[in-house]
Amino acid sequence: MNELYLTARNPMVEPHLHAWGWEIPVYLFLGGWVAGILVLCGWALFKGRRYSAGSASFALASSGLFVLGLATLSAGMLALFLDLEHKTHVWRLYATFQPWSPMSWGAWILVLVYPVLVAGVLLEPPAALLAHVPALGAVTRRLNGDTRRRRAIGVVSMVAGVALGVYTGILLSALGARPLWSSALLGPLFLVSGLSAAAAFAHMVSPDREERETLARFDNLFLMLELAVIVLFLIGLANATAVHAQAAALLLGGPMTAVFWVGVVGLGIVLPLVIQSLAVTHRIAHTPVAPLLVLAGGLALRFVIVAAGQLSHWPRL
């Protein structure tokens, strides 16, 4: 028997760490979603795809998804800002670069991401924006004047998307004091989950029927990959040290098990995978239910991982 009595501890760490509330999971989800948008739209730009039925649609490589990306990322940044305890000092993030801090990397990656999103919008600005700022027309003509320029924006968009998506996971996995997060697989997991969220959303709203079909197939691939990474993540933890196995047990029989397996895996991955598999093989009609489940599942994944990580700890005896 081992028992521990602690006197005069701090509220944020007792009975277990709860430094991060809803803001961080929301930020990680929205950041991952934008990462997925950047990769998918970047891929479409690189492949020379273009939806010609008007600007600001939600087809890939059109400005709609880039506008959505800007709005989503800004909402994510707002969530991150709300989480800060010393808000007036937020500018300090950009007064330095700390190479060993994933959060510092993330702050600077966002500096790269915003211009890429803006460039994506400027490739085909919404008509209302163009009406207000006619000068943008010249920029748009210049960006579109050369196929290589569009392809270059596509490549930069994919690179920025992968960096952003992986960073959202590495942000947690660099915090070795929380054994559940001690896995580099969190980077690929959050990236592929972001790709899945982006593909699901685009599948739901794209005006192009063929593209919707392609995106549903993409999403199925991402969902299967996500499932595989989750299995590898749990195998890695469960077969590492006793501390890590104990952390994995939070999701394998412990207090987070039901919400993880029912909410994240069952409703967020397996069920939409089944629905979309039936839809792409034309046995049922496409439905927004599956993409909405994917989005909710992606958000639930971040909530569960952040909460379970804060429950896990090294033995104190």
Next chain:
Amino acid sequence: MARLGMVIDTRRCVGCMDCVVACKTENGTPEGMNRDWITHALAGQYPTLSLTIRSERCNHCENPPCVSCCPTGASHVHDWGGVVLVDEHECIGCKACVASCPYDARYIHPDGYADKCTFCIHRVERGGQPACVSVCPARAMFFGDLDDPNSEVSRLLASRKHHTLQPEAGTRPHVFYLE
């Protein structure tokens, strides 16, 4: 270059909390928050039980995860003594350091910045001892330069069996517990 460290004799510590009160008094720690605390660790099966009492705080690690994860450089290793400190003016209150500490030694000050034990560096730089060490009525706490073989802490570590907390975390603490 000095390497400051603390040695705590668990055979002498009675858990009186004088160190906790002295720290709060010296550093004006906000109500409900503490830079040091007392742990009672009970192990074994009745009637063969063993009780260890420890005064705990930031371990001023040689490999401090709170410093490497800090996005602004607010958490840093002091030029002298290897003491881990927080510059409250640079801290944005992101709480990455709070989550990165295996010892849960940090808290967020009501003014928004991360805070923790400083080894009372303001006293030590004037030749004094940390407040907790100076008041310990059981003479269970010792402080000094780990790099000086003649310091009291070095001699105690050379002559007594000791351990650090969670060595498996790889942080190489500068707070040692005599067994």
